[in-house]
Amino acid sequence: MAENYYENLFRKEPQKPYVDLGPALPQNYGKTRIVLMAVDPWWLHTYWEVTPEDRENVLKIVGDGAREVLRVYNLSDGTHFDIDLIPGVKNWYINVNKPDGKFKVSIGFLDSNGNFYEIASSNEMITPPASVREGKVEEAVVTESERLILASIDRALADSSAFRELIREQLVSKIAQWQVLSSGHLASEGLAREYRERGEKKRGFFLEVGTRLILHGRTVPGASVKVMGKPVTLMPDGTFKLEFDLPDGEFVFPVEATDGFEAEKITIKVERESK
Amino acid sequence: MVMTPKGWLGIVLHAHLPFVREPEYEFFMEELWFYEAMLETYLPLLDKFTSLLNEGVDFNLTMSITPPLMEMMRDELLKQRFERHFDKLQELAEKEVWRTKFDERLNKVARMYKERFSRLRRLWESNGKDILGAFKKISDTGHLEIITCGATHGFLPLLQVNEKAVEAQIKIGVDIYRRHMGKDPVGIWLPECAYYPRVDKFLAKYGIRFFVMETHGVLFAKPMPRYGVYAPIYCPDTFVAAFGRDVESGKAVWSAQEGYPGDFDYREFYRDIGYDLDFDYIAPYIHPDGIRINTGIKYHRITGRVDLSQKDIYDPDKALEKAALHAGNFMFNREKQVEWLRSHMDREPVIVAPYDAELFGHWWFEGPDFLYFLFKKIHYDQNNIKTVTLKQYLNMYPQNQVAEPAFSSWGYKGYCEVWLNGTNDWIYPHLHMAADRMVEVTTKFKAEYGKKNIVDRAITQMARELLLAQSSDWAFLIKMGTAVEYSTKRTRQHIWNFNRLYEMVNGGNIDQQWLAFLEWKDNIFSELDWRVYVADN
Structure with missing residues (x-):
């Protein structure tokens, strides 16, 4: 009986059900806007839409050679930095590495003199904390007993992933005396949800893929090189290297070099497609 | 006079399914999520709660039933289709008793399914085919605190750019609860336990008094909570209470490696006769287009780290014994935990243990039995811990530290990455x-x-x-x-x-x-x- 039973196993392959992804959605809504969201304490996500009219209006004031950039404002310390935009891209993940930080982004043009012309600016967003909060501790008088309770949570987290180590490092450096650990990585350890998975067994197994493009080259030392129209600083030996984190899409990287007498141009086209 | 225990155990079950109802199609694969959850989780849980009530066991727990799920439970079309599904499954279970009659071990399992389905069918009929009404009746006794959720389980931190969208999720979630339960909800399960600072203003506006958070949501609060997650904190200004999830009790159940559900004697989820049996035999019980799917009848136990084809036959009695054993172990560990915590706190700690309801029964077949044994053991076998609903707890311990909870969720890595x-x-x-x-x-x-x-x-x-x-x-x-x-x-x-x-x-x-x-x-x-x-x- 049992033998017959096993013979029947997986005799017929399940067929692929009919695939219907539903109607296509608008690429644009005809409204200029930029929105900022927090992914976690270290990353922000922003998406935007700029109407051709709004872009033109700003371009009129901006001189030639201006670059389209995202300006990321750290409102907690008053600093900002710029990210060059790749044409056609409509959203970006921004690595800020700043838990409990307040941010805002603007999209606009940066001219060769460093003047920024804003097209639109986003909502403000506060990144989540990644550790026990510092400050105001006097309000929560932490006694020896309470410290022990918190440490017990630490013990409960005795085994864990690399992510935990990351948090531990941060914590140990910040509040070494408490040794309290984040459960951030433990948040269900992804397991809560894995149990819901259907069909295949995927316990603890996962795959995450990112793509980082390294564009590198070499020319005569002292020559001037432009990538996507933007000047690149050469190393003393004439080499250069740029890194890009790419979302899905097609990207063109024109590379131009000149020493004042001769010029060369090579264009690299890259396509990333996640399946 | 009721004796105060050394600590409290607040089990929270989160029952949720997205709204899946496809009236245009006679058969729709994703509707099975609802039928399976009804048969494997909601009805078995109702069965266990009813038994506990009849046996006079003082069991207490909190359970969210999300608005889409409430609507599905009360939808006439889905109820009819669920019955059709149930009919077929009972027919198949009957056939299985015959098919397996020459194999004692398989036959024992087949008979278990047949009897189980009959019992659940009686439960369904005797409650007027209104499972939500049946849960409500139990909640009227005070043992079960049913709470609401965002209207459609929207991930609030990622909707906050237009806070009207957030407010609508809360307000409509409260309205739907009121319509189906005939009273105001006092608690909410924030979808995915996702909290962002000040979202509690909408909870307070619509009369919500508490919600549940992932551990670090409370631990990283400002200022630091003096009792960690072993007492709730009040959000500043609104005084809505935030309960933080306990790590130890969570791991005991959730962890695929060390958690109870992975025990070798428990039923294997991934071996199902929908895939195993001869096509012509099983065809009437799978997808009408001949696509093999799970039927819910499974004959194997987890066995060990072996290939699916190497799984041993399931023994319902042995599995039940394990569930009782694990319930005892869980209770013992909570007792020890509470004893230790109590010696360092000036009040009784509360251990908040939230789980997806569908884990119990659907994924962990013996889960409802585990809960049943756990409540009974806690009631009869010891005095250190008592179960409590989060509402009962707040009524007993209305004074809590004020601290602003941290932006967090219970998703993988603890923030928004899963959804963004x-x-x-x-x-x-x-x-x-x-x-x-x-x-x-x-x-x-x-x-x-x-x-x-x-x-x-x-x-x-x-x-x-x-x-x-x-x-x-x-x-x-x-x-x-x-x-x-x-x-x-x-x-x-x-x-x-x-x-x-x-x-x-x-x-x-x-x-x-x-x-x-x-x-x-x-x-x-x-x-x-x-x-x-x-x-x-």
Whole structure:
């Protein structure tokens, strides 16, 4: 009986059900806007839409050679930095590495003199904390007993992933005396949800893929090189290297070099497609 | 006088499914999520709660039943289809007893299924086919505190760019609870336990007194909570209580490696006769197109780290013994935990243990038995811990530290990454635009509210489509690579419907027939107060 039973196993392959992804959605809504969201304490996500009219209006004031950039404002310390935009891209993940930080982004043009012309600016967003909060501790008088309770949570987290180590490092450096650990990585350890998975067994197994493009080259030392129209600083030996984190899409990287007498141009086209 | 225990155990079950109802199709694969959860989780849990009540056991727990699930439980079409599914399964179980009669071990399992289904069928019939009403009756005894959730389980931190969308999730979640339960909810399960600072202002506005958070949501509060997660904290200004999840009790159940559900004697989820048996025999009980699917009848135990083909036959008695053993172990560990905590605290600690309800029964077949044994053992075998609903706890311990909870969720890595990454970030521009448009249209036409005219109906339908598109389930499933096509389609279809209705309402030419079709198809929330979206003056 049992033998017959096993013979029947997986005799017929399940067929692929009919695939219907539903109607296509608008690429644009005809409204200029930029929105900022927090992914976690270290990353922000922003998406935007700029109407051709709004872009033109700003371009009129901006001189030639201006670059389209995202300006990321750290409102907690008053600093900002710029990210060059790749044409056609409509959203970006921004690595800020700043838990409990307040941010805002603007999209606009940066001219060769460093003047920024804003097209639109986003909502403000506060990144989540990644550790026990510092400050105001006097309000929560932490006694020896309470410290022990918190440490017990630490013990409960005795085994864990690399992510935990990351948090531990941060914590140990910040509040070494408490040794309290984040459960951030433990948040269900992804397991809560894995149990819901259907069909295949995927316990603890996962795959995450990112793509980082390294564009590198070499020319005569002292020559001037432009990538996507933007000047690149050469190393003393004439080499250069740029890194890009790419979302899905097609990207063109024109590379131009000149020493004042001769010029060369090579264009690299890259396509990333996640399946 | 009731003796105060050394500590409290607050078990919280989160029962949720996205709204899946496809009236256009006779058979629809994703509707099975609901039928399976009914048969494997909701009815078995109801069965156990009923038994505990009849046996006079003082069991107490909190359970969220989300608005989409409440609506599905009360939907006539889904109830009919569930019965049809149930009929077939009982027929198959009957056949299985015959098919396996020469193999004693298999036959024992087959008989277990047959009897189990009959018992659940009687439970279903005796409660007037109204499972939600049955849970409500138990909640009326005070042993079970049913709480609400966001209207369609929207992931609030990612909707906050238009806070009307957040407020509507809360307000409509409260309204739907009130309609189905006949009383006001005192607690809420924030979808995915996702909290962002000050979202509690909407909870307070609609009378909610508490919610549950992932551990670090409370641990990283400002200022630091003096009792960690072993006492709730009050949000500043609103005094809504935030309960933090205990790590130890969570791991005991959740962890695939060390958790109870992985025990070798427990039933194996991935071996199902829908895949195993001869095609002609099983064909009437799988997908009408011949696609093999799970039937719910499974004969094997986890056995060990072996290939699916090497799994041993399941023994229901042995598995039940294990469930009792694990319940004892869980209780013992909580006792020890509470004893230790109590010696360092000036009040009794509360251990908050939240789980997805569907883990119990659907994934962990013996889960409802485990809970049953656990409540009985806690009641009869010791005095150190007592079970408590979160409402009961707050009534006993109304004084708590004020601290601002931290932005967090219970998803993988603890923040928003699961719902916002390269696979699903395309959803948000549409959700945000639709929320803005919803505010625009409701503000413009607010005088039409409640008139039941075509504009009122169209705006009501816009709200349904928006809410359905906002379900966190779609982004989650897309990220997990499960039901990707269906989740993509649902998101796109609802947004597309919404946008078309928006154009029609603004253009003053509403396609009546199409509107009626949408009302019939996406019929969640028959009454819906869309004034919540109207812009503040």
